Amino acid sequence: MHITSLGGGHGLYQTLVAARLSAPDSITAVVTVADDGGSSGRLRREMDIIPPGDLRMALAALAGDDDEGRFWARTLQHRFGGSGALAGHAVGNLLIAAFKEVLGDEQSALDKIAELTRSHGRVVPMCNQPLEIEAEVAGLDDDPRLIRPVRGQVAVATTPGTVRRVKLIPDRPEACGLAVAAIRDADLVTLGPGSWFSSVIPHLLIPGIVEALNSTEALKVVVLNLSAELGETQGFSSERHIHMLSQHAPSLRVDHILVDSHTIPTSAERSYLQRAAGGLGADVVFEDLRRQDSDGRSLNKHDPSKLSAALMSLHRSAREGKASD
Structure with a gap:
């Protein structure tokens, strides 16, 4: 079985930790590249590279189970303290930047670190160029009807206003070929959980990613967040999270929305959520996930x-359904 997680x-x-526990034949992490804060932001500005932070975290999640792998996972995540030039930088971010210069491109750098960490899978960016996120945000003025643009992942994630819509800059970027292939060749594809407007929806703003999702024969599962996040989705219902997916990618079709059963306890709320999922061609599955x-x-x-x-149960059911057909 091949799992691809976006x-x-x-x-x-x-x-990715959950995917490892499923013991598949391969795992591919397809990672957002729009971070502009902290160590990642500094490196993308100074070295003109795709921001390495989310890529580093995926590498750490997939690092091997032996002592050597665990050592590398801790090392990748280690941040320098103090107040000097290295303060705040994560070791893994610096390694990605250094290996990119030595080996010539980011993917070679990621693959080399995966080799060192005895990785359980491969990490690829969703796009081979650094991207920016710009949001249309309401509630930043006395008049709640006014919409203001807010640019940058950190600014969008921490805005006190209400995010209405996001876009990528540049618009409609080209998808990474390895990401597209990983989606098309997968048996199971997951999207989410995570920061909805800065980690999940950006994948759906790349036409090649949406086309791959709609053409793959894989089982496609959206994992819903356990709660709204302070900042970008504060006050959002679970139903609204799904509507945001449909709004940003009207052609997207998935199979299941996986939701924690304790998050939405009432039958009325569950029926609203199921109706929203229908816009994506999906059904809602409730499981204890906390x-x-x-x-x-x-x-x-x-x-x-x-x-x-929960993911393996859905995959088995889909496989049995195909066999009976």
């Missing part, structure tokens, strides 16, 4: 083991 940041990290602490209290994080089990 996203970025902490959401993609959790999905992580619990040692005292049994639910946390606002996906449990990789539960997520893995």
